[in-house]
Each structure stands twice: as C-alpha cells, then as structure tokens.
Amino acid sequence: xxxxxxxxxxxxxTIRRSTMSRILEKEYIKGLKNSLVAGWKVISKGGSSLxxxxxxVVILENNPLFNAGKGSVFTNEGKNEMDAAIMDGRxxxxxAIAGVMGIKNPILLAKEIMQKSEFAFLSGxxxxxxxxxxxxxxxxxxxxxxQKRWEQLQKAKKSGKAFLDHTDFDKNxxxxxxxxxxxxxxxxHGNLAAATSTGGMTNKMFGRIGDSPLNGIGNYANNKxxxxxxxxxxxxxxxxxxxxxxxxxxxxxxxxxKKAVEQVILKELVKINGDGGVIAIDNxxxxxxxxxxxxxxxxxxxxxxxxxxxx
Amino acid sequence: xxxxxxxxxxxxxTIRRSTMSRILEKEYIKGLKNSLVAGWKVISKGGSSLxxxxxxVVILENNPLFNAGKGSVFTNEGKNEMDAAIMDGRxxxxxAIAGVMGIKNPILLAKEIMQKSEFAFLSGxxxxxxxxxxxxxxxxxxxxxxQKRWEQLQKAKKSGKAFLDHTDFDKNxxxxxxxxxxxxxxxxHGNLAAATSTGGMTNKMFGRIGDSPLNGIGNYANNKxxxxxxxxxxxxxxxxxxxxxxxxxxxxxxxxxKKAVEQVILKELVKINGDGGVIAIDNxxxxxxxxxxxxxxxxxxxxxxxxxxxx
Numbered sequence: 263x264x265x266x267x268x269x270x271x272x273x274x275x276t277i278r279r280s281t282m283s284r285i286l287e288k289e290y291i292k293g294l295k296n297s298l299v300a301g302w303k304v305i306s307k308g309g310s311s312l313x314x315x316x317x318x319v320v321i322l323e324n325n326p327l328f329n330a331g332k333g334s335v336f337t338n339e340g341k342n343e344m345d346a347a348i349m350d351g352r353x354x355x356x357x358a359i360a361g362v363m364g365i366k367n368p369i370l371l372a373k374e375i376m377q378k379s380e381f382a383f384l385s386g387x388x389x390x391x392x393x394x395x396x397x398x399x400x401x402x403x404x405x406x407x408x409q410k411r412w413e414q415l416q417k418a419k420k421s422g423k424a425f426l427d428h429t430d431f432d433k434n435x436x437x438x439x440x441x442x443x444x445x446x447x448x449x450x451h452g453n454l455a456a457a458t459s460t461g462g463m464t465n466k467m468f469g470r471i472g473d474s475p476l477n478g479i480g481n482y483a484n485n486k487x488x489x490x491x492x493x494x495x496x497x498x499x500x501x502x503x504x505x506x507x508x509x510x511x512x513x514x515x516x517x518x519x520k521k522a523v524e525q526v527i528l529k530e531l532v533k534i535n536g537d538g539g540v541i542a543i544d545n546x547x548x549x550x551x552x553x554x555x556x557x558x559x560x561x562x563x564x565x566x567x568x569x570x571x572x573x
Numbered sequence: 574x575x576x577x578x579x580x581x582x583x584x585x586x587t588i589r590r591s592t593m594s595r596i597l598e599k600e601y602i603k604g605l606k607n608s609l610v611a612g613w614k615v616i617s618k619g620g621s622s623l624x625x626x627x628x629x630v631v632i633l634e635n636n637p638l639f640n641a642g643k644g645s646v647f648t649n650e651g652k653n654e655m656d657a658a659i660m661d662g663r664x665x666x667x668x669a670i671a672g673v674m675g676i677k678n679p680i681l682l683a684k685e686i687m688q689k690s691e692f693a694f695l696s697g698x699x700x701x702x703x704x705x706x707x708x709x710x711x712x713x714x715x716x717x718x719x720q721k722r723w724e725q726l727q728k729a730k731k732s733g734k735a736f737l738d739h740t741d742f743d744k745n746x747x748x749x750x751x752x753x754x755x756x757x758x759x760x761x762h763g764n765l766a767a768a769t770s771t772g773g774m775t776n777k778m779f780g781r782i783g784d785s786p787l788n789g790i791g792n793y794a795n796n797k798x799x800x801x802x803x804x805x806x807x808x809x810x811x812x813x814x815x816x817x818x819x820x821x822x823x824x825x826x827x828x829x830x831k832k833a834v835e836q837v838i839l840k841e842l843v844k845i846n847g848d849g850g851v852i853a854i855d856n857x858x859x860x861x862x863x864x865x866x867x868x869x870x871x872x873x874x875x876x877x878x879x880x881x882x883x884x
Contacts, residue, residue: 391778
C-alpha cells in the first residue's frame with residue numbers, strides 16, 4: 263500500500279508555555295486531535311486527500327478556539343469576515359473566497375467554487391450569493407459571536423491597531439499571533455490537496471485580504487511536488503509567494519521538501535522580518551511542520567506516527 | 574548609461590485584422606502609443622520604473638477603448654468593479670485592490686496601498702474607504718458609463734454568460750477577449766516594476782476575482798529576474814501561478830526570460846487550454862511580448878526601438 267499522510271495547523275505566533283493555562287492547552291490539543299482524526303478517517307479508508315483536508319478544516323472551523331469559521335475574529339465594524347482556499351494537486355484546480363459572512367464552513371464554499379463553477383476566486387456578497395445557490399449551510403451573527411473575540415476587538419479598538427491575533431495579544435504589540443487553520447494530505451492514489459481557512463485580523467479595516475485565500479501564496483497543492491498551507495504575517499507571505507515558491511524550489515531546483523521549506527521559512531522569510539510557518543507534505547509522504555515564530559498549533563499523522571505540538 | 578525599457582499591453586484574445594475597422598485600429602494604436610510615450614518620459618529622464626508603469630497604465634485607464642478605469646465593463650448588476658495590482662522589484666513590496674468602484678485610476682490606489690499602508694491587498698467598500706482617506710480622485714457612475722460596454726452587458730445577459738471580453742464577442746463564444754491593461758519597466762537604476770489594471774468580466778457575477786489583482790499570479794516584479802504583467806483567461810493563469818512561475822524558472826532553473834515566458838505561455842498554458850499572454854522585461858532590459866491568442870494589444874520601447882502591435 264502506498265504511503266498516506268496528513269498534517270494540520272491552527273495558527274502560529276508568540277505562543278509560550280509560560281503564559282498558557284493547562285486547561286487551555288488541553289483544549290487546544292483536543293481540538294487538533296479531533297481534526298487529525300477526522301481527516302485520517304477519510305484517507306485511511308482509501309478516500310481522497312481533498313475530502314480529508316476538508317474534514318480536518320471543518321472540525322477546526324467549528325471549534326471556537328481557532329480563528330476560522332465559528333471562532334472568527336471581529337472586523338473593525340464588528341463583523342466576522344472569512345477567507346478560505348482549497349487546491350487539488352491532481353489538476354491544479356483551486357477555489358477561494360475572501361470577505362465572506364454567514365457561511366458556517368468557508369472551506370466547503372471554496373470547494374464548491376472549485377468543483378462547480380468556472381471561477382477560482384469569489385468575494386464578498388457575490389460569494390455569499392453563490393453559497394446560497396449551492397445551498398451551503400449558513401449561520402446568523404449569533405453563531406459567530408464569541409465573547410473572547412468581542413473583547414479582543416474592544417482592546418484592539420482602544421489601541422487603534424489591527425491584529426492578526428486569534429488568541430490574545432500583548433499590549434505593546436511585541437507578541438504576534440496569526441489565526442489561521444489549515445490541512446494538507448496525501449492519499450493512497452498519490453493525490454495531494456491543501457486547504458486553508460481564516461477569520462482574518464481582529465479590528466480588520468479596509469477589506470484587507472491576507473495570504474490565506476490566495477492559492478499559490480498561502481495555500482498550494484501540486485502532485486509533482488507538495489501540498490502546503492501557510493499561517494503568519496500575510497503581507498510578508500505575499501511578498502515571497504511562499505507556497506508556490508516552496509513548490510518551485512522542489513520542481514525547478516530539485517530541493518527536498520525539507521530544504522525548500524527551510525530555505526523559505528527559516529531564511530528568506532526571516533530575512534524580511536516575516537513570521538509564521540507552514541505545514542507541508544510531499545508526494546512521497548514526507549511531512550514538514552516548520553515555523554520561525556515561538557509556537558504553531560500543529561499536528562500530523564501517518565501510518566507510523568501521530569504528532570501534536572504547540573510550542 | 575544603463576539600459577532602460579518599457580512594455581505595455583491592452584488585453585489579448587481573438588483579435589483579427591479581418592474584423593477590425595481601420596478607424597478603430599488607428600485609435601488602438603494611438604492609445605497604445607500615448608501610453609508608451611507617457612511611461613517613456615519618466616524613465617528616459619531618470620525617473621523610476623514604478624512611476625513609469627503608473628503613468629503608462631493611467632493613460633490606458635483613462636482611455637475608454639480599454640477595459641480598465643473609464644472603459645471598464647459592467648458586472649451583472651450594472652456596476653463597474655475594478656481590480657489592479659502593482660509591484661516594486663526592488664523590495665518585492667506590492668499593492669492590490671479587488672472589486673473597487675468609483676476610483677478614477679485604480680492603479681494609483683494600488684500604489685498608495687503599497688506605499689502608505691501596512692497591507693498588500695484591499696477589497697470592495699473597504700478599499701474605497703482607504704482611497705477616500707488617501708484623497709484619491711473619485712468619479713461618479715456617469716464617468717464610467719460607455720454605451721458600447723452597456724450594450725455588451727445586455728448581449729451577455731441575453732446569452733446568460735459572463736464574458737472576459739472588452740471589445741466585442743462572438744455569439745457562439747468561440748471568440749474570447751481578455752480586457753486588461755498593464756505595463757512593465759526597467760529604469761536606469763536597475764529597478765523593475767509591474768502594474769496591471771482591469772474592469773474584469775462583462776456580466777461578472779458572484780464577486781469574481783481574476784488573476785489581475787493577484788501579485789505573483791497576474792503581476793510580478795523582482796529585480797533578480799523580471800517584471801511581468803499578464804492578460805488572459807484568469808482562472809488558468811491562477812492554476813499556473815503564471816507571473817511568479819516565469820520568475821522562478823529564471824531564478825531557480827536559470828532560464829532566459831524568453832525561454833521562461835515561452836515555456837509557460839506557449840507550452841504549459843496551452844496544454845491546459847488557457848489563453849492570453851504576457852508582457853515582460855528582465856533586469857538586463859530584454860523585452861518579451863508573448864501570447865498564444867490571435868492578438869494582443871501591445872507595445873514596447875527602449876533606446877533603439879519602438880514597437881506597437883495588435884495581431
């Protein structure tokens with residue numbers, strides 16, 4: 263049987279053991295585990311990597327701990343605007359959304375766009391109309407309300423800054439957190455897929471779009487190389503076209519996944535003061551979870567090993 | 574003195590001499606020439622490639638013949654929603670907008686975002702708010718109304734299809750046109766820049782975002798390699814991460830600009846049935862204008878040669 267594998271993340275940033283309560287730590291680990299198990303169920307039974315990454319991301323989107331779906335942060339106007347992207351490594355088809363409200367699982371909308379429209383990227387009200395046409399599950403504002411996120415918005419407004427944070431943030435802005443969720447998988451048919459979803463920045467203004475919904479930048483999958491999902495300071499990931507750059511280093515410079523990821527995340531991204539990380543899996547099943555921040559909520563699973571980590 | 578150069582485009586597609594009137598042909602050539610002259614004025618006097626590409630694109634945005642700025646096509650809802658992207662090859666900084674209404678010159682808004690905000694990509698109302706804050710020139714709906722575009726929308730609505738067309742379209746959809754404008758330049762300081770602007774698709778639905786505002790896909794500049802602006806079937810350009818792929822082939826596989834462009838546009842894009850073209854200039858001043866469609870409104874200028882072409 264061919265090698266299969268799955269990796270997930272729930273965001274990266276200044277996550278320290280010293281400031282994390284043991285109860286919260288347990289909840290994060292449980293959330294990551296549930297997501298891994300859901301994706302694994304699909305690929306271990308011969309299902310597709312595409313379905314697996316959707317299952318894993320849906321679990322994270324439904325968990326208020328993570329900044330995506332239900333747990334999405336609030337914009338400056340007190341709204342929950344979500345972005346998501348999915349890509350199929352078999353044929354390079356992709357689907358993405360930006361600035362979408364009221365959709366329970368943005369990743370499923372991105373998948374519908376990829377599979378059932380002639381488009382690759384829809385935004386705002388238009389994307390919501392398409393979701394309605396496709397009969398995707400919607401939720402009202404109350405569903406997306408979480409007290410913690412609301413308080414984060416009030417703090418952010420006082421300080422006059424927009425935050426990428428999805429957990430908590432430092433008053434002096436020394437600590438940064440990037441709230442995103444993502445999954446990458448290789449199935450037994452040799453197909454790779456990547457999915458990324460986010461609620462964006464707390465106190466987000468001006469309809470900002472980060473790297474998460476940009477296939478080729480925050481999310482990428484290509485059977486020739488690897489599947490990659492990013493989390494971090496979006497604008498810096500855009501600068502480096504991070505996800506496709508990793509793939510290009512593998513395809514054109516013949517670097518291994520590990521070397522390609524490390525060159526981009528630990529060297530090039532660090533050089534321009536960008537922070538965050540990626541989860542990636544190549545077409546041989548090698549998994550890589552690399553970040554240059556203090557922590558990244560992450561997990562991986564294959565036939566021989568299950569791993570969950572935070573710091 | 575170092576080599577300088579400039580190239581522009583006004584869209585690609587099924588453009589045939591046999592169906593073009595001589596008067597219209599002259600108007601297109603005049604429009605392209607005015608754009609070239611405006612950009613050339615900047616770099617020939619020692620100005621920056623960034624200012625040159627803005628000047629060239631502004632001229633095209635102000636010309637109702639081209640699908641960008643004033644000449645933007647209508648969405649399904651009868652609106653003019655515009656996308657634009659700009660990138661600075663010196664530092665890989667970029668700015669972009671999607672789904673923006675009422676801004677006279679979208680490329681100047683993209684430039685303001687790049688230079689005066691911490692963001693790289695703004696959308697919709699949010700981007701318009703930022704434009705207001707930056708005091709960019711706005712125009713009312715009347716300014717963007719052109720009879721030809723309005724009639725195109727009515728035709729498109731009747732056929733129930735969305736069109737990428739910016740000039741005219743075939744009833745049987747055998748003919749495709751991609752309305753975009755763009756400019757790339759190399760200045761005497763060795764700096765590259767790229768700018769792309771579009772009014773999108775006639776009868777556009779669901780807030781569709783194409784490749785034009787996606788830096789790394791429809792627009793890219795890197796002093797290490799080249800500056801590139803794309804025009805064509807956006808979803809296919811997204812599949813291949815076209816602009817950055819050309820740059821990656823140069824950086825990682827050491828291909829020349831010509832070989833890199835030809836591999837992506839004449840081989841890989843053709844293979845997946847994508848059509849359109851690119852204008853590109855590398856850091857040595859080599860200019861490349863390649864398309865796999867029947868025509869591309871295009872022009873280029875350097876110290877030794879001025880070229881304008883349609884078919």
